[in-house]
Amino acid sequence: MEWKRILSLFSIPVVIIIYGLWQCWRASSGDDIADDLRIALAVLALFLTGVDILIVGCGVAICTSSARASRESQTRLVKKFNTCRRLLPFLMLGEILFCGLAVVCLIFSEMIWASAYVVMNAGGIKFMLLMIMAIGAILWMLIKSLLSTRKCFASFKPQDSLVSGICLRESDSPELWQWVRQLIQKGQLISPDNIVVGFLDCFYVTANAVQIEGGERLTGNTLYLPLTYMALLEESEIAAVVGHELGHFTGEDTQYSLRFMPLYSGMQNSIEQMANNAQASWIDRLVLVPALNMASWFLMTFHETVSYWSRIREHAADEAGARAASSHAFSTALLKISALDGYIDRAFEDIFYHQKENQNVIASLSGVLKKAQPLDILSGIDNEISHPMDSHPTTRSRIAALNVELSDELLKQASTIVLPEENTFFNQHFGKLARSFGESFVQKSKPKVAANRKALEDDAGLATESVDLWAKKSFSYNLLVISLALVVIGLGLCLFTDASFFCWLILVIGLGFLPLCKVYFKRMKSPYFTLTSEHITSRYLPNPLPLQRIANCEVQSASNYMTIKLWLTDGNTYGISTKRFMQVFRYQPGKNTVLIHLPAPYLYRDGDKVELEALAMWNLLGQYIESSRARAMLQQIEREI
Template sequence: MKNKGFLYIFVIPVLITLYGFFQLYRMSDGLSPSDYDYNEMALRHFLSTIGLISSLLSLFISGAAMALCRYSTTVARKSQNTLVIMFNRCRKVFPFMMLGQIVFCGLSIIFYAFSEIAWIVSAFEMDAGSYKLLTLIGMGVLGVLWILIKSLINIKNCFAMFQPTPSLVIGHNVSEQQAAGLWQWVRELAAKINAVIPDNIVVGMEECFYVTANSVQLVDGEHLTGNTLYFPVTYARFMSEDEIAAVVGHELGHFTGQDTQYSLRFTPLYSGLQNSLEQVAIKAMGNSWIDNIVIYPALYIGNYFLKNLDETVNYWSRIREHAADAVGAKASSEQAFSSALLRICALSDDISQQIHRLYQGKFNDPDLAATVFEALKSRETIDAKAQLENSTTHPLDSHPPTSLRIAALNVQVDDALLIQASRPVSEHDYHNMDKWFADPQGLCQQLTQALKKELGEQGEQIRKELEAVSQIVAPEETLTFRLGKKNVWFMGGFAMVLFIIAAWVTSLIFSGPGAAGSTQVKVAAWTAGFSLFFALASVAMYRKTLQPLFTLSNDSILSVQLNKPVMLVDIEDISMRVIQSNCYLDLIMREDAELPISLLGRFSRSIAVVTKKHKITMIIAGTLLKEGCNEKISFDELYELLAKYLQAAHARRVLIELNS
């Protein structure tokens, strides 16, 4: 567990619990019944006790959640069925644990706060300062109450995150009349490998081959339940019948044994849980300290649960894929399955390029598969060798690298295999699947139009959203910032005070009778030294204020301290830390971005290039001013401004890519 997760799950509940014990200790330490009002102390004791019980329950939930997670992870290694059982048990219990953690942690803070209010009212004479303190405590209590109410209101969301959602698919559910040959071929293939016949066959163009037992929602409104096989004509058009049989056999292999329960039921649920937990965290969390204390422990419990299952899930995922690969080889041959894996990976880029044109609204051909065929027909070979370390894509799961899957089948990656996988597209392969459909050309054109309509609408919507974001910053808008002189005056004034003290002590040394004492000399020397140090520091700060710290434009950050501009599209993220009156702003750069070079020395610069962490850190000491109007800008305003410019720059970059 990372330190941050441990802090929120355990340290915060422990500190809250210790505070409860401290409250009870304060009430009993050295007091006799005559020292206090019995009713007032009874009330405080009751409130502190309830708060302590709540914090102990919060701490117990943290420990129980960690123990349950560790136990479940260990036991789940025994079998896939055990993993499914343990996951189902945890997914039912953990929402209660998360909500219990929020409620008990919040209640403990509320009762402790009420106990402190009772103490302040009874122990001090109420004046303006006391009322202000009570008001602050009351605001904190109201904040915690609001967090609890918000959590209870969102209880349905918390439980809904553990429920599977239908997969949205762009495709056509083919019936026996539309694809009698395909249905018959799939039945014979399933009988050969002793697999379950799918309930639905969805023919599409966007994804690769896969199966799912999760409910499927087609874009035309049809809702499918049961086992569904997704059959992509864009890939099948360029593969031999043996290769298609091997891949479909692999997918049907997931319908054998425990895979129907695990791979097809558990995997979509697990993926949905991950996405839903992230969304719940985004909606539930705020930026206040109350959110951090009350909500974060519960969210880290849910996150810890998922993270600990990842390794076990991946362990069984590798086993399942290799087992399904063996079934696919049985449906055809090891050689055909290995060739199919390499060929699918090699074809994916060309197919993706044409699909990208659909997003752009630039695709006008009637048949997507025919367009890909025309684009590939002029090539002598397809580069299959370069795909050995790639993985085939799957909307619900991940696959091991192709080289490992081929090696597990005891197939040598020799010239014969690479020649087979890299063969040029042919009319024979292209029309090979025609016999399985009543109207193959009409079906492909229908699928192309449906895909064009859906992706075109998605692309247009995305384009409108990006254009709106890109326009939040005007192209000619430029802002220049410089450091304020607040710290200069502070340092200079402090240096002057120290200098006066040093001068005064020195005058005492020379004006006093007899020889000066060693202590007086040391005080004068040290005070003069510190005066000189702060004077030099103030001069250095003053020099920094004479020139702009940086200039922010719609595409870059420019500073005289760096040898070249920092392009906004090269910044992946920004983070900010405020320590006392100093702000440390980190610009997290892309791994492939070339970092600028700092032109100033370590002690003279306000912008540091941290090469090892691939980031640029701005150190803003004191105040920051907008040049021209000398308007002060807060650190939060600066962060929001940079975030706005960053979003606009990235939106423009994506728009350029979409239109290219």
């Protein structure tokens, strides 16, 4: 897979070289000045493309060696990444410049051929004007790229983390701080400067500045404690998780994040901005997209190293959590936290969409969980625990790294939770605070409940009708015209000239396109897929794809050909093929995504044919996904009232 990604970086330059060689071969049969100029321009294009390949090769070598060296230490990772980050814009601009000029040379060569061999009637003049416009577009793109160099890849300035919660000073809760210091002493950890408690996040630590919503701004090392999870964990489990989080301070992981994340985020933002500015035209695909592909490959290569260090940091912090309590307690805490996410979300849905009198966050949570015993802990064992500051390995791998066996006793203990009203440790340290802050939290949410419910009902009322998505026949006709033209040209060259390799190649390519035309014409007779209120259905899908299982969607369009990417929330493949060739629907196992390929899509609305651009398709899919979720959420809310 790595070599495929690297080879794809050279695909456009190789195509330009093949075209340049073909241009040289075509011009070599003549002996006038026009043919000499064509050869000179083709050779210049080959030279420029060679420099472009050299630039890409240097970029690949530097990036690969830097990523490997970055595995020696996190300090080296920051240094190497920063060096490559500063070098990459110049490599990208070099690739854009030389690749663009090579294409300009080949277009000039074709213009010289047209002026010498094409009669300058209306069609010939249009052809020349089209060439001039293409050259102008490429040159304008090159100028814009050069002017934007100084703005490219600026370091991202981190913003304060906005937190809904309460800061507990030592004077506010001396017993809690004393308990934390006991953990610090036992686990040989570093003390936090601030402790914040709240409802909306899971456990985490940060060295970034924290802005309390409606309150003070905190600096230094901050430990965040979620009242929701702590109300449902035993004291030893809370101690293990807090020890894990403080282990990040001990390993200086938060300081590493402060140094590295601005660089990494700045790089991501710059690439995304350049990609958003790129259009779907063939000029962008020839000139700008190769440079963006190199930048994306660079980020992906370093991402593997970043993930490598992230796993090491998490396992080291896990050991700190085990020292602060025990490996057994930390393992059961991990399993419980993974299983509790959905129930906690449900409790907040209860608060945000149908509040009752004297409702309290912890009381709502207790009510939801009384119906949930025992917890289904195995369903999320291969998932990563969500975290606002970092990524995590899977729960199973983290437990295995602590040499803890997933025995029946461990699983039974992890599937049994202590309810808030029975949690002695929680009530001693946080009971009064949770009640007062919970009531305040609910009161602040009350004015929004009616609006939240109305928005949910409005969403649920949309996207209820089935919509068929078709593909325009013009795509098939265009492909057929190209195929027949290549066949006729290839046959003519083979029959009436000295048949060469290129003549036979044109003929073979034209004949190869004909079966594809037949496939596309057959597909145009029925909808590619249908959007219903709850599913995506299609003759090319073995099973309906539930809209509620789609986490996100992305739509890309190039030359009237659209690719839709759907991220799934579960690991179910729904029987979708993983094959690549000529598949309308394709499942990508490693990414848990589904790709949909369709040319020039349209739908019928009030009897009229409506063509869909990428944005319109994205809005349509997004509306159906959101409406399906809203209906499911309303049904869940009605069942729990």
